[in-house]
Amino acid sequence: MNAAGRSLAGALSRDRYSRRVALLRLLLPALGVALLLLVAAWPRLRPLIESVGLRFPAIDLRAARELTMVDPRYSGLDRRNRPYTVTAAVARQIPDRNDLLALKRPKAHMMMAHGDPVVITAASGMYQSQAQLLDLSGGVDLLRRDGTHFQTSTAHVNFADNTADGHDRVVGHGPQGDVTGQGFRIRDKGNTVIFTGTSTLFLRGGKPTRPAPMPPALPPALARTAAAIEAAAVPRPEEKPRSPDSPVGGTDPR
8 A cells, every 4th residue: 555545544533533532522422411401210110110010120229238158068166076057048247247147047066965965946047156155046846866845935055065945845755754944944964854843754665563462371270370379379368356355255245
């Protein structure tokens, strides 16, 4: 390409750039005016848009500030290095409380001192991860490996020392019997369960006691000999003392 051609191409390029700049100078102010008019007219346009079935999704600012987790799992160790886990269907972090979680359908797995696992479930709960505390509510169920099943409305679980408390009515069923109480306390690493308030206990599984059998009867000859010995051993009644005025012979001299 010669010099004349290059000069013509440069002129065309500058011309296109100038026209583009001029177009933008017209569009940008027009776009700004259109946005201002839309903002001013929005209160009147929104009812019209909603009347024809167009709805804009509402933004839940609370959900934006809260952290929600699906199928969470929390694990830890108690003071004796026994493991425990807390799972749930949904966990929601409480605003401004990094260690406090609201749980939906929580399930806790604990290990007792004798090595048997305990499973606790509920409808909802609040878990404090740093303090290792779990507050359960709504249909609390406690299950043990031996078949023992406790039911209550609320419970407070301390994973640090494997203890639990409840102040609502509790009903328990197990291999050894049934129990009801106005509250409960689990102590001694799960080996001791204390039922508070008015409590009732029904034990089952024991064998009924039978009356002691009667001793065998004695042979007839031995029975007669024993009767004779018993009759001879019976003391005779003492005679009445005589009056001083009565004679020695016991007869009246007249």
